[in-house]
Every structure is written in C-alpha cells, then in structure tokens.
Amino acid sequence: MIRHPAFAALLLSTACLAACLAARPARAADPGITDTEILIGDVEPLTGPPALLGVAASIGHKIAIAEANAAGGINGRKIKYVLEDDGYVTARTIQGVKKVIDVDKVFAMLGISGSGQSIAVMPVLEKAGIPTVIDVAPVKFLWEPPRKNVFVIGQSYEEGIIHLVNYLADKNPGKKWGLITQDDDYGVTVRDGFDSVVKAKKLNVVYSGNYKKGQQDFSSDMLQLKESGAEVFLAGGIIAENIAMMKELEKLGVKPVTGIFWPGRIEPVLKLMGPAGDGIYAVDYVEPFAGAAGKAFLDKAKPLVSEAEFKGINRYTMTGYAAAKVLIAAIERCGKEPSWACTIAELEKTKDVATGVMAPISFGPGVRFSNQKLQIMQADTATLSFKPVN
Amino acid sequence: MRTGDYKQTYGELVALVDSPPVWLWSAVLVLALIAAPHVLNSYALSLLTVILITATGALGLNILTGYTGLISLGHVGFLVTGAYAYAVLVAKYQMHPLIGLLGAGVVPAAASLVVGAPSLRLKGLYLAITTLAFSFIINTAILEMRWLTNGARGISVQRPQMFGVSFDGDAAFTYLCLAIATLTLFATLNIRRSRVGRAFVAIRDNDTAARVMGINLHAYKLLAFVTSAFITGIAGALYGLYLSFVSVEGFPFLLSIEALAILIVGGLGSALGAVLGTILIGLLPEATRIILGLFSAQMDALFTTGAQELKSMLYGLVIILFLRFQPRGLVGAWHDIRRTWVHWPLRY
Numbered sequence: 001m002i003r004h005p006a007f008a009a010l011l012l013s014t015a016c017l018a019a020c021l022a023a024r025p026a027r028a029a030d031p032g033i034t035d036t037e038i039l040i041g042d043v044e045p046l047t048g049p050p051a052l053l054g055v056a057a058s059i060g061h062k063i064a065i066a067e068a069n070a071a072g073g074i075n076g077r078k079i080k081y082v083l084e085d086d087g088y089v090t091a092r093t094i095q096g097v098k099k100v101i102d103v104d105k106v107f108a109m110l111g112i113s114g115s116g117q118s119i120a121v122m123p124v125l126e127k128a129g130i131p132t133v134i135d136v137a138p139v140k141f142l143w144e145p146p147r148k149n150v151f152v153i154g155q156s157y158e159e160g161i162i163h164l165v166n167y168l169a170d171k172n173p174g175k176k177w178g179l180i181t182q183d184d185d186y187g188v189t190v191r192d193g194f195d196s197v198v199k200a201k202k203l204n205v206v207y208s209g210n211y212k213k214g215q216q217d218f219s220s221d222m223l224q225l226k227e228s229g230a231e232v233f234l235a236g237g238i239i240a241e242n243i244a245m246m247k248e249l250e251k252l253g254v255k256p257v258t259g260i261f262w263p264g265r266i267e268p269v270l271k272l273m274g275p276a277g278d279g280i281y282a283v284d285y286v287e288p289f290a291g292a293a294g295k296a297f298l299d300k301a302k303p304l305v306s307e308a309e310f311k312g313i314n315r316y317t318m319t320g321y322a323a324a325k326v327l328i329a330a331i332e333r334c335g336k337e338p339s340w341a342c343t344i345a346e347l348e349k350t351k352d353v354a355t356g357v358m359a360p361i362s363f364g365p366g367v368r369f370s371n372q373k374l375q376i377m378q379a380d381t382a383t384l385s386f387k388p389v390n
Numbered sequence: 391m392r393t394g395d396y397k398q399t400y401g402e403l404v405a406l407v408d409s410p411p412v413w414l415w416s417a418v419l420v421l422a423l424i425a426a427p428h429v430l431n432s433y434a435l436s437l438l439t440v441i442l443i444t445a446t447g448a449l450g451l452n453i454l455t456g457y458t459g460l461i462s463l464g465h466v467g468f469l470v471t472g473a474y475a476y477a478v479l480v481a482k483y484q485m486h487p488l489i490g491l492l493g494a495g496v497v498p499a500a501a502s503l504v505v506g507a508p509s510l511r512l513k514g515l516y517l518a519i520t521t522l523a524f525s526f527i528i529n530t531a532i533l534e535m536r537w538l539t540n541g542a543r544g545i546s547v548q549r550p551q552m553f554g555v556s557f558d559g560d561a562a563f564t565y566l567c568l569a570i571a572t573l574t575l576f577a578t579l580n581i582r583r584s585r586v587g588r589a590f591v592a593i594r595d596n597d598t599a600a601r602v603m604g605i606n607l608h609a610y611k612l613l614a615f616v617t618s619a620f621i622t623g624i625a626g627a628l629y630g631l632y633l634s635f636v637s638v639e640g641f642p643f644l645l646s647i648e649a650l651a652i653l654i655v656g657g658l659g660s661a662l663g664a665v666l667g668t669i670l671i672g673l674l675p676e677a678t679r680i681i682l683g684l685f686s687a688q689m690d691a692l693f694t695t696g697a698q699e700l701k702s703m704l705y706g707l708v709i710i711l712f713l714r715f716q717p718r719g720l721v722g723a724w725h726d727i728r729r730t731w732v733h734w735p736l737r738y
Binding site for chain 2: 047048087089090091094095098099101102103116119120122123183184185186187188212
C-alpha cells in the first residue's frame, strides 16, 4: 500500500513530463513556415487602457495580412497572424514573445507593445535571431546600436518634439512658453527634446510642470499655467491627461496655442475635448485620416476588417499596417523558400517602399531605423480630424 | 498498521520534515527541477523562472504576513528597491554581482526599518495602508533620484557572471533562481522552527500574550520586517535580471496583490503553502488556456487576446473559492488529502 500521497503525485508528474517530452516536435531550421502557411507573431496590450494603441496596431497588421492573403498570400502561402496580450506588463511581454517564438513557432515578429516592453524583449529577440519589425513605440534604444534582426519603423520621440517646438516657436516669436510632462521615460524624452529647442532658440519658458502618471485632476497645474501667462503650451500628456488639461483650460477661460505629441493624436480625443481641442497642433509621421492618403487607407481597410475593428482604427493602425507591408514584401522577395537570413537581408535592402500611410520606408546596411519624415497638423473639431498645415 | 503521524519527542516536533521518504521525494523533485532546463522549451522555462522568482518573494512576504501576521500591501516597494540596488551597484558602479545581490537584500532591509517602525504602533488595516504608502514613496524617490537611478529612464542590467559561470543563458539563469529559491525555502523553514520563528507566530496569534511571555514585540516585529524585506529584495534583483531592464514601470502595484493572493491560496503561515500558491497562481492561466483549448479553438483565441482580463478574473475567482471552501489554502487541502490517504477507510 502506498502510504505517501507525494509518491503518487511524483509518479503522475513524471508521467506528464515523459508525455510532454514525447510530444515535443522536432525543430525545423527556420520555424513558422509550411508549404501552405507562414506564421507572423505579435504581442500587444489588448486589455486595459493601453489597449487603445495595442488593438489599433494589431488591426493595422491584420489589414496588411488580409490584403496580402486576398492577393494569394506570400508566394502561395497564406499568412496566419498569432496575437498575444501582455496587458502592458513587461514580464508578460517577455513571456508572450517567448511563447509566440517557442510554442507557436512563428516565422517573424511585428509590434511590439510599448517602449519599455520593447526594450525589455530586445535580448530575447536578439538571441532568437527572428526577423522583427517594430512599429508601436520607436525609441532610440531599439536601433542604437543596430541589431541584426530588429528593424524599427517610425521617428524618434526627441525628433518629433524638436520638430513641433521649432514649428510653434517660428510661428509664435517672442511668446511665453509653458510645458507639462509625465513623470516617466516618455515625459523625460519630451522634456529633453523641448529643452534642446529652448536652448537653441532662447525661448522664454514661464511654466514647467511635471505630473504623476495616471493623474486625473489638472486643475492646479492649469491654474498655475494660466497665472504664469503662458501663451504657447506644450501638453505632454498622452490621451486622458491631454483631454483633462484642455477641458481645464477651457474652464479657466484661457486658450494658449497648444501642441500635442503623436501618442495622443487620435481622433476620439478631439470628440472628448470638444471645442477646447479646436486648433491644437500635433506632430506625426503618419498621414492624417482627413487627407487623401488617410481616406484611401480607410477605404482599403473597410472590407478587410470587421465593423468593430474598423471603429478601432487610429494612427497606430497606420504604423502597424506599414510595418506589416514592409515585412511581407521582404519575405516575398525571398521567393519560394524564405528563411530568416534571407528575410533579414531583404529587410535591410528595403528601399523607398511606399505604403501610402507615411513617407516611403528605407533601411540599409547597419541602418535599422526608417527615420520617417515628420509633418505638422492641426485639429478641426467640426470634422473631428487633424489636417496637415505645412 | 500506521494510524497517524505522532510526534513523540521534541526533536520530532521541530524536525524540518516529517520522515525520510519526504527527504527522498524532495530530492527527486530537486533533481527534476535540475533536469527541467534541459527538456523545457524557452517559454516553459521562462514560466518556471518566474515561478521560482515569485516563490522567493512570496516566501519573503510569508515571514511578515504569514508567520508574524503583519499585513503588507507595499511589498512591491521592497521588490523594486532590491532591483534598483542591484542595478545601481552592478550596472552603474560595476561592482561584483555577489555584492549586488547582497546589496539587493541589505538596501530594502534598511528601508524596511523606516516602514517597520510605525508597525510597532499600527495593526491590521492601518499597517497595510502604511506599507502601501511606503511603496508609493519609494517609487517617487526612485524617480526623483535621477543622479543615482536614471529616474524614469531606468537601468539596463546584464545577467551576471560569477565564479567563471555565465548566467546569461536561460537555463543557467533558471539554475541561479532555483538555487536562491531553494536556499530561501530552507532559510524560512528553519526560521519557522527556531526561537525567532516561534516568537513571530506568538505575535501573530496574540501579541499581548506574546509580550506577557517576554517576547520583545518591537525587536521581533522589526526583525520580521527586515528579514522579509531582505528576501523580497533579492527576489526583486532576480526579477530585474529576468526583465533585463529595471524601471519603476516594471514593478506595478498589482504584484503586491498577487503576492498576497499567493499566500491566501497557498495557506497563510506555511512555507509549503507559499510555494504551492506560487505554482497555482503562476500556472493557472496557462492550465486554463490548455484545458479550454481542448474544447474550442475560439476559447483558446479568446484567452490569448483577452488574456490579462481573464487572468485577473481567474485570480479573483480562485481567491473567492479558496476563502469560501478551503480557508487553509492548498496546504490545508494537502493535509486533508494526506490524512484521508493514511486513515482511509476511517474518517479520522
């Protein structure tokens, strides 16, 4: 008679382990590819507040994949998209990436989640050597130094802020400036970009604030901004924060010339800001939906996604779409037998690939960052859209 | 016929394990864990690594909340302090990783004196809120001390190389986590059966009675905080190494709640409970996904794309079910099974 249940548990776990070992398939040279299918993986925040960007980016990937599949796939192979939720928690991003690479065995990666999450998974991606195109959060650490298999589409936060502040400074000479930033990596980057222009153009900064991530009430911050007499204001929030700031300024009866950054440049924000958001300036490297390119993209997307997904489209859908287009084109150029090495080599050869949603994309030997062209746009609350101004 | 586990001497009562077979099965388990990195894929290995790190942290919290009865909602503060202590010492000042690991324990232990001092006058919910406030203060301090911590930009950390062994690979890093988790388990088991551990339990059960028996409440409560923070800080350093990037964002408040959930589900006041709770909470989403995936591919997809919301719901459900049907946690259930096994067909 077995007296110890631990023995029974041990027998059971040994049997499970043996079964797992037996079930492990033999690993091919480059996984994620069969005669009929190519698997592309992605890890995004699909739940919680950051889902606004994660879901939109994944819709962009889906549009490009649906478009390619409708045209017969990649050299006859249909593309299957494997998507994993990380909830914007870094440890789960790492696990998610390891899962799609090792368990789902994808051929290439798109995405991936936020800036901190992308930075954290960089050793995993490098070690795996899997072709990866990052499109959600372009931060310098991802391409400096360049990694062989990791390509980044977009523009750096620093360059974006410098472009916006330069534009506003040229348009509003001699005015008093105000700035508020978030107390995280994003906020530090915005502040650094701002400070570099302040120094170069000798701007008169009368208000400089910092708020805690997640802050909802900006009444005292905006009151201080009003009392400082700032005439040009750089709102360094993301979505809810910028809305709260603009509503507060409206309540206080002041309307400085305001600039926001691309993480918050999504159309629903304008609806929530109401008249307070009219005329605010934004900087971005993707086309506004109000322009001809934006409208063409929406027309293309409509038949390829569900109604619910169509409603979730925002600027991140465009970045996701562009990344997926570039990756698919690179795999396609490898012909009938694509491999990781060939895909990486073809990604490197990417030269002026037109996606219709941003300026043509190029990489090169040792260049893993597409360095997209920036443009300034202005909000129009009547049409709830951003329109290019330059 | 054996009718139960009877302790006839004091030595038997304070023995680390019940009987030689338990040693044997424990050794077999350790051997299985040593073999695991060679047979598991990278994803399964990452799950195992996180479970080992979480078990270390949960064992640390168990000393404070399980043994001593002092509820902490701010243990993530010690976790992040430990991670930053390691990152600053090793990545910024290029010190030896062992000094980094020691610092990862010592710095949170020193910080725990700050939060431990009010615990001498506070109890229950009031203490929990104090520890919660501590975790917010720590985060703000880290963000403001840019000269030392890089503020919001965080610090990249490389996995260590010690005694000629590189822990850069996933398997090697898992071994490091396994070694530390095993040491922590032995340490906490030994603390529990020592004079100090009995004093902790006496304070938990009735601090007035404990004081009457001559236990110095101030000293032992502070000792519980310091010991718990030391272990949690080392878990924080391992977690930082796992993430390869230490920033305040990588240590959300939710980790404190998860740690408490682990203790409740595992069984408060038991080292074995902390380990079992960690395994259950760590593997619950994965096991659920596999089971649901057997029935429907759509359910599997739902779990993949809405994973974090479903995970939160599962955690909540499991805690409610345990509190309602098995308040003694997994370790209580294990004792029930063992008793039933030994006494069957008799009930007692």
